[in-house]
Amino acid sequence: ERAALYGESITSTVVAESLSEVICVGIPQLREVLGEDLAQCLQRSLLRSVLRRVPGLPHLSAPQIRKLVDAMVVQTYAPSRAIDEGGMVSIVIDGSAYAKSGME
Numbered sequence: 001e002r003a004a005l006y007g008e009s010i011t012s013t014v015v016a017e018s019l020s021e022v023i024c025v026g027i028p029q030l031r032e033v034l035g036e037d038l039a040q041c042l043q044r045s046l047l048r049s050v051l052r053r054v055p056g057l058p059h060l061s062a063p064q065i066r067k068l069v070d071a072m073v074v075q076t077y078a079p080s081r082a083i084d085e086g087g088m089v090s091i092v093i094d095g096s097a098y099a100k101s102g103m104e
Contacts, residue, residue, distance in 0.1 A: 047072055050091060050093055051068060051091075052065070077095075
C-alpha cells in the first residue's frame with residue numbers, strides 16, 4: 001500500500017493464511033483510473049466513507065458530503081496534544097482521543 005500511495009519501495013510480501021479469493025489491481029491501472037495522486041484520492045474516499053457513518057450525517061446528499069470533504073483537513077496529532085482548537089468538529093479516523101474537562 002505504501003508503495004502505491006507514496007512511491008516507496010516494496011518491503012514486504014502479503015501471504016494468504018487460508019484459502020483466499022483476492023481482488024488485485026496493478027498500480028499503473030490504479031493511477032490510470034484514479035489519477036496520479038492516489039494518496040489524496042483514497043484519503044478523500046475514506047473521508048466520504050467515514051462521514052456516512054457519523055450519526056446525523058448519513059442523510060446528507062452526495063453534494064453536501066463532497067463539500068464537507070473538500071473543507072476537511074487531515075492532521076496528525078501527537079499524544080497529549082489538544083485537538084479541539086477553536087470549536088471545530090473533529091472525527092478521529094485512526095488512533096484515539098478523549099474529552100478533557102476545562103476545569104482540570
